[in-house]
Amino acid sequence: MTAKPARKPLVAGNWKMHNNHFEAIALTQKLAFTLVDRDFVATDIAVLPPFTDLRSVQTLIEGDRLRLLWGAQDVSEHEDGAYTGDISARMLAKLGCQFVLAGHSERRQYHHEDDALINAKVKRILDRAMTPILCVGESLEVRRAGGYLELVQAQLDGGLDGLTAAQVAGMVVAYEPVWAIGTGEVATPEDAQEVCQAVRKRISAVHGDATATGTRILYGGSVKADNMPAIMAEPDIDGALVGGASLDPGEFVGICRYRNPRGASP
Numbered sequence: 001m002t003a004k005p006a007r008k009p010l011v012a013g014n015w016k017m018h019n020n021h022f023e024a025i026a027l028t029q030k031l032a033f034t035l036v037d038r039d040f041v042a043t044d045i046a047v048l049p050p051f052t053d054l055r056s057v058q059t060l061i062e063g064d065r066l067r068l069l070w071g072a073q074d075v076s077e078h079e080d081g082a083y084t085g086d087i088s089a090r091m092l093a094k095l096g097c098q099f100v101l102a103g104h105s106e107r108r109q110y111h112h113e114d115d116a117l118i119n120a121k122v123k124r125i126l127d128r129a130m131t132p133i134l135c136v137g138e139s140l141e142v143r144r145a146g147g148y149l150e151l152v153q154a155q156l157d158g159g160l161d162g163l164t165a166a167q168v169a170g171m172v173v174a175y176e177p178v179w180a181i182g183t184g185e186v187a188t189p190e191d192a193q194e195v196c197q198a199v200r201k202r203i204s205a206v207h208g209d210a211t212a213t214g215t216r217i218l219y220g221g222s223v224k225a226d227n228m229p230a231i232m233a234e235p236d237i238d239g240a241l242v243g244g245a246s247l248d249p250g251e252f253v254g255i256c257r258y259r260n261p262r263g264a265s266p
Contacts, residue, residue, distance in 0.1 A: 007216050009232065010172060010239035011256045012046040012099060012133065013246025014073060014220075015053075016106075024053035025060055030249040032066045035256065040067040043239070045256050046099055047246070048073050051087055054095045062096065071099030071130070074107060077120035093128035100125045103135045103159055105178045115158025122159055126167055133172040133241065134159045135220070136199070140179035152195055153202045165207040169214035173199055174241040176220040181243075189227075192219045193234035200236050225254025232258050 019027060028047065035045065046069035049057050057070050072095075076086035092100060101107075102125060103118035118134070125132040136155040138148040152175065160168055175195050180187035196217045204212035219231055220241030231237055245251045 005213050007214070007238045008044055009042070010044040010046065010216055010218060011242060011252075012048055012071070012172075012174075012218070012239070013242045013252055014048045014101065014104070015050060015246060016073070016243065017050060018247055019049065019053060021053045021056040024049050025056050027247070027249060028057055028060050028066075028068065031068060031252065032061075032064065034249060034253045035067075037067070039253075039256055042259065043256055044069060046071055048099065048101060054092075054097065058096050069098045071097045071101070071133075073101050073104070075100050075102070075121050075124055077117055077124060079124065089124040089128040089130065093130055097130055099131050099133055099172070101135060101174075102132045103155070105135060105137050105176045105181075108135075109178075115155060115161075118159050119161050122171075123162070126163070131170060131172060133174050133218070135174045135176055135241070137176035137178050137195075137220075140185065143177070143179040143185075149195065149198045153198060156199055156202055157206070160203075160206070165211040168203060168207050169211040172216045172218060173203075174218040174220050175199060176241065180221045187221050189230045189234050189237075192221070192231060193236055196234070196236040223255060225251055225258070228255045228258035 048071050054072060061068050061070060072092045075089050075092060076083060078086060080088055102121045107113045122132045122134060136152045138151050142148050142151050177187045179185055199217055200212045203215055216238040217236055218239045218241045219237050223240040223242050224245055240255060242252060242255055245255060
């Protein structure tokens with residue numbers, strides 16, 4: 001697969017544990033004031049605030065009829081019940097979330113989430129008609145040892161276990177090279193393409209070419225406005241999962257406008 005089919009790019013800003021609900025409203029307004037209709041025609045643009053901000057972001061976007069999409073950073077594997085601190089997919093769906101992250105590298109690292117748990121979360125997200133963004137990626141140790149493609153494919157298989165081809169085709173997969181985040185190492189567009197191509201080939205092998213062609217694959221790893229054009233030139237990369245840069249409205253808009261000079265309106 002060398003040509004890039006007509007998959008609409010997606011840029012999703014993961015705010016992580018930043019912004020109270022007042023700050024979330026301010027950031028959303030700044031994005032809305034800067035982005036124009038042509039930006040949204042070219043690219044799906046989403047924000048992923050902390051749980052405490054979701055209602056405020058939803059109310060602003062829906063009330064002002066903004067074209068931003070929104071979603072959540074995590075979800076419980078449980079539907080309901082005595083699970084203190086958990087947030088269910090039913091709750092997120094009621095807040096209008098279109099996307100939900102599953103298996104982010106920080107959840108895998110700090111909360112010891114394994115593929116079985118992530119798979120359960122993916123299924124909960126799908127049950128509530130939201131789109132999972134399944135995150136996969138390898139550590140520096142695995143990268144240096146050379147087994148990174150096998151690891152990422154194993155994470156992919158685990159996260160997609162038991163899903164139908166139609167469910168997978170509507171999903172988003174995000175490749176995060178953990179080794180290139182805060183380590184001083186640099187992931188080149190070619191590095192990203194190698195793994196994203198392997199992800200698409202694995203989806204094709206298990207679920208068929210049509211499914212693989214429909215699945216959007218994002219890259220996430222120190223994405224900036226300056227490196228986004230080269231990343232998006234790669235045939236198997238359909239957008240970006242943006243971390244720190246999503247907190248800077250000017251930088252985030254520049255990433256969304258990767259087809260054009262930095263900061264310019266399309």
